[in-house]
Amino acid sequence: KAGVTQTPRYLIKTRGQQVTLSCSPISGHRSVSWYQQTPGQGLQFLFEYFSETQRNKGNFPGRFSGRQFSNSRSEMNVSTLELGDSALYLCASSSGGGADEQFFGPGTRLTVL
Amino acid sequence: GENVEQHPSTLSVQEGDSAVIKCTYSDSASNYFPWYKQELGKRPQLIIDIRSNVGEKKDQRIAVTLNKTAKHFSLHITETQPEDSAVYFCAAGGGADGLTFGKGTHLIIQP
Numbered sequence: 001k002a003g004v005t006q007t008p009r010y011l012i013k014t015r016g017q018q019v020t021l022s023c024s025p026i027s028g029h030r031s032v033s034w035y036q037q038t039p040g041q042g043l044q045f046l047f048e049y050f051s052e053t054q055r056n057k058g059n060f061p062g063r064f065s066g067r068q069f070s071n072s073r074s075e076m077n078v079s080t081l082e083l084g085d086s087a088l089y090l091c092a093s094s095s096g097g098g099a100d101e102q103f104f105g106p107g108t109r110l111t112v113l
Numbered sequence: 114g115e116n117v118e119q120h121p122s123t124l125s126v127q128e129g130d131s132a133v134i135k136c137t138y139s140d141s142a143s144n145y146f147p148w149y150k151q152e153l154g155k156r157p158q159l160i161i162d163i164r165s166n167v168g169e170k171k172d173q174r175i176a177v178t179l180n181k182t183a184k185h186f187s188l189h190i191t192e193t194q195p196e197d198s199a200v201y202f203c204a205a206g207g208g209a210d211g212l213t214f215g216k217g218t219h220l221i222i223q224p
Contacts, residue, residue, distance in 0.1 A: 033211055042119075042216035043157070043202060056211040090156065099145035099164070099207040104156040 002027065004093050004105035012111045018079040021108045025072050025093030031055075032074040033102060034066060037088040046089075049074050050096075078110075086112045115140040117205050119215025127223050132193055134218045136203035137185045144207035146179060146186045151217075152199045161188070165207075190220075198222045 005024045013019050025032050033056075034046040045058035049068035066076040072093075078085055088109050092102035116139040126132045138146075147162035163170045163177045163186065170177050174193075179186040186205075190197055200219050206212035 035214075040216065043204075043214040045211050045213060048211045058211070101147065101159050101162065102212065104149075104158070106156050 004091060004103050006089075006091055006105040006108050008108060009106065010109045010111075012113065013081050014113050015081055015083060017081050018077065019081060019110060020075055020077045021089055021091075021110075023074045023076075023091035023093075023105055025074070025091075026103055029093040029095050029103075030072055031094045031096060031100070032068060032072065033092045033094075034074070034076050035090045035092065036060070037090055037107070038086075043090065046076065081112045083112050086110060115143055115205055115213040117203060117213045117215045119203050119218060121218060122216065123219045123221070125221040125223055126193055128193055128195060130193055132190045132197070132220055134188045134201055134203070134220070135185060136187070136205070136215050137183075138205040138213075139184065140205070141181075141184065142207070143205040145205070145212075146177070147204050147212070148177060148188050149202045149204065149214075150199045151202065157202060160201075193220075193222050195222050195224065 007022045031050045033048040035043040048056040052068045063079045068074045088107045090107045092104045094100040094102045119136045144165035149157035150160045151157040163179050174191045176189040200217045202217045203215045204212040
């Protein structure tokens with residue numbers, strides 16, 4: 001079974017730009033969650049999508065948004081980038097969500113200059 | 114929402130000794146408590162998890178204990194080895210809610 005994949009792996013943007021990150025879950029998994037990882041802050045939950053619907057949302061500003069397609073692939077978008085958005089963005093897929101094992105992708109390293 | 118506190122942030126132990134990492138959570142509705150290990154430059158990977166109907170679970174050198182009354186759970190690693198060096202994250206959640214992660218513990222195994 002192929003694992004979770006994320007594209008691109010690395011991204012450099014400047015302040016004010018927007019960015020779209022992509023996540024392909026494990027085949028058959030319907031839940032995709034997104035996390036922001038920064039040194040000292042651990043894994044901060046952004047949102048979770050299940051069957052194309054946002055099921056949960058963390059405490060991030062509206063500049064952070066996402067969507068999920070019918071094939072369970074998910075994208076997240078960050079608009080009007082700020083320096084503080086520099087982080088590793090991880091997605092994780094699971095079969096059902098909250099109480100199921102989450103399988104993480106390799107992450108997208110976003111640098112905002 | 115759920116709040117997870119994890120301690121210590123850094124733990125250094127001698128090879129062969131035991132390591133214990135502790136987490137507390139706030140939401141009594143949480144019923145799933147996984148632990149993830151993240152090696153440098155790699156993705157987090159599940160090492161063990163426990164559900165609220167179980168008090169303890171073991172897998173070789175790794176064990177997790179859960180005290181639902183006190184809302185805390187702990188990871189125990191015995192006979193630590195150099196390959197145990199990594200960042201460990203606890204998490205709490207379950208049902209239709211997402212997982213809330215602790216801020217991580219950097220475990221250092223001293224030779």
